[in-house]
Amino acid sequence: MSADVPRGPPGQRRMPPRGVVGGQWSQFSGLTARELIKTFRNPWVILITFAQPFMWLAFFGSSFANVSVAYLDKLLDAPPGTGYLDFLLPGVLATSMMSVGMFGSMSTIQDKRFGFMKRILITPTTKATVYLSKVVGSATRGLVQIPVMIVAAWAFGVHFNGSVLMWAGWIAGLVLLGIGFSAFFLAITASSTDWQTPGVIANFITMPLMFASGALFPASNYPGWMQTIANWNPVGYSALLGRGVLVYANPDWLYLGYLGLFALLMIVIGTLVAARYLRTE
Amino acid sequence: MNGYAIVTEKMTKVYGGGSLRLGIPGVPPSARAERGVPRSPPPVEDDARGIVAVDHVDMRVRSGGVFGLLGPNGAGKTTIIKLLTGLSDLTAGTAQVAGFDVQKDPLEVKQRVGWVAAEVILDDDLSGWENLWLQAKLQRLADWKGRAEELLKYFELTDRKKDKVGHYSTGMRKKLEIALALLHEPELIFMDEPTIGLDPNTRQMLWQLITGVNREFGTSVLLTTHYIEEADRLCSEVAIIDHGRFVAQGSPAELKSRVQxxxxxxxxxxxxxxxxxxxxxxxxxxxxxxxxxxxxxxxxxxxxxxxxxxxxxxxxxxxxxxxPSLETVFLNITGKHIDQVGADIPDYRKFYASMMRARR
Structure with a gap:
């Protein structure tokens, strides 16, 4: 071993230079980057991220291939000539934002199980910072699906409407939806250390919210009770916002406001929950 | 810091237990006379108080030395580290680490201490260098690369720094973990069972490293161990701990001289x-x-x-x-070998407490 090691006389310790004292930005950015590095270094994640949109559109989007155009227009309650894929694309994108929280939740449980959460929390890093980095990390992972899905839709011959501004608003809505669900998911699994929890909860949440949203079929055909759920379902807001852009070129911006409110509410509640209940191991 | 890296007063940790545990500060150091003899069945108030993992510990750890917590498995050594690093809250008492109160200023404490886990904890998906990078981010270090290179060189890891940590040998992983702990130049470094599960060669290497870290970096070390020879060889001061209490404290030589x-x-x-x-x-x-x-x-x-x-x-x-050895010191006080205890009594009590909880 070499002897030229930095040594300081006792009492005259040179403290290394630090960032803003008390701030958590450094920890947050480091942990978020770690989530993304770990995610996108995994070839399977890349493969699934790229394959899934194509599979959705190919399999689900072909469900009405042999239905007459007139009947489909009536069923979808959409302007003449709207294909099912045009109708479906905003819904599928909204749906796929729902499950992104599961990834962050699984990586959190892995950190607890392998003790890495202890390594993080024995540094000047708060539980709220850990939580927020997981929220942003898993939401970002979901957002990568957006461009892939849009390219896939283009390849399947979806008609695109709307201005650049409308598209920006739609995508912002998807980001908010992803953050909101990710925040919600991570908050309810904050105290869990069981591998199976994220999967179970994902199934429990995703299925009803997916169908009771108007994302895949028009909500006007639902029974009353399901329409009530759809009226309060952020997945539906995102689907309607996207459909407003893509099909009608006339979005209702109120939906974007609702999505913003949803994301904000989930982040605030989730941060409070995580600061108190995030388990270390 | 008046020359002390750690000062605790009546530091106590109780796991589980009901509302009665709020009465702890007034409870005298439990007068469990027949320690070691499982009381059957344990009285109900024992369950209400939960498991006393750390029991009114008064600790004084001088800066600059290697302080050893020696005791059997389950004696409360790891819990003490959790309390002193702010990972776990004290049930009662106070603890000052590196000049700050662990409960009032946990973040101040955390940027002044390093930690090496018993089970090596690194991110296996990241390279050695990336692990150092993340640690620098977590410790909010602006200018860390030079220091990181020096540490890699000191620990002879430079040529492997770009490899994923998952491909490192156990000895290399342990070295990297110590490098992480030293990156922010902590005043004090905690090592929980640093040589558990290591082969004799790696253990020798690690002993030299710990001594080196202490002397060359001027970092105080608090380590836990249940290996007598480890405490004897490395520590300038040793506290013997049994059932969450300090039963003796002093330099290895002092302790040995007490048992004539x-x-x-x-x-x-x-x-x-x-x-x-x-x-x-x-x-x-x-x-x-x-x-x-x-x-x-x-x-x-x-x-x-x-x-x-x-x-x-x-x-x-x-x-x-x-x-005469630290083993006989322990024998003299508890009447048992260090590796004999731990397995039976605490587990028995934990088991009983969890049964009681499950039955409710």
Missing amino acids: ADFVELETAEEVTDERLRGIPGVSEVRTQGKVWMLKVASAEEVIPNILRALDAGKIHRINVEK
Whole structure:
């Protein structure tokens, strides 16, 4: 071993230079980057991220291939000539934002199980910072699906409407939806250390919210009770916002406001929950 | 910091337990006289108080030394580290680490201490360099790369720094973990069972490293161990801990000088009694654990012939001599070997407490 090691006389310790004292930005950015590095270094994640949109559109989007155009227009309650894929694309994108929280939740449980959460929390890093980095990390992972899905839709011959501004608003809505669900998911699994929890909860949440949203079929055909759920379902807001852009070129911006409110509410509640209940191991 | 890296007063941690535990500050250090003897069945208030993992510990750790917490598994060593690093909240008492109160200013403490886990904890998906990068981010270090390179060089990891940590050997992982702990130049570094599960060569290497880190980096070290020779070799000061309490504290030499005696461990098929053994010339104290007798003697060499004369030598299975060591210090205080305890009593109590909880 070499002897030229930095040594300081006792009492005259040179403290290394630090960032803003008390701030958590450094920890947050480091942990978020770690989530993304770990995610996108995994070839399977890349493969699934790229394959899934194509599979959705190919399999689900072909469900009405042999239905007459007139009947489909009536069923979808959409302007003449709207294909099912045009109708479906905003819904599928909204749906796929729902499950992104599961990834962050699984990586959190892995950190607890392998003790890495202890390594993080024995540094000047708060539980709220850990939580927020997981929220942003898993939401970002979901957002990568957006461009892939849009390219896939283009390849399947979806008609695109709307201005650049409308598209920006739609995508912002998807980001908010992803953050909101990710925040919600991570908050309810904050105290869990069981591998199976994220999967179970994902199934429990995703299925009803997916169908009771108007994302895949028009909500006007639902029974009353399901329409009530759809009226309060952020997945539906995102689907309607996207459909407003893509099909009608006339979005209702109120939906974007609702999505913003949803994301904000989930982040605030989730941060409070995580600061108190995030388990270390 | 008046020369102390750690100062605690009546530091106490109780796991589980009901609302009664709020009364802890007033509770005297539990007068469990017959420690080591499982009370059957444990009284109900024991369950209400939960498991007392750390029991009114007053700790003074001088800056600049290597302080060892020596005790059997389950004695509360890891819990003490969790309390001192702010990972776990104190139930009662206070703890000051690196000049700050752990409960009031946990983040101040955390940027002044390093931590090396018993089970090596690194991110296996990241490279060695990326692990250092993340640690720098978590410690909010602006200018860390030079220091990181120096540490890699010191620990002889430079040529592997771009490899994923998952492909490192155990010794390399341990070294990298120590490098992470040293990156922000902590005043104090916690090492929980630093050599557990390591092969003899790696253990030797690690002993040299710990001594080196302490001398060359000027970093105080607090380590836990249940290996006698580890505490003896590395530590300038040792606290012996049993059932969450400090039962003795001092330098290894001091502690050893307090027990001016040898111990003779004796196993025999013969029916013997306390009185009979005590009657053997040179035996000053007799303890028993099942069929094993523990005799405290002035000098084992002189007493063994007496034992062989007094008992039926043909029926003796085993005689074992313990010369003064930290082991005999522990023996003298608790009447047990360090690796004998831990397995039975605390687990029994934990088990009972969890049964009680489950039944509710």
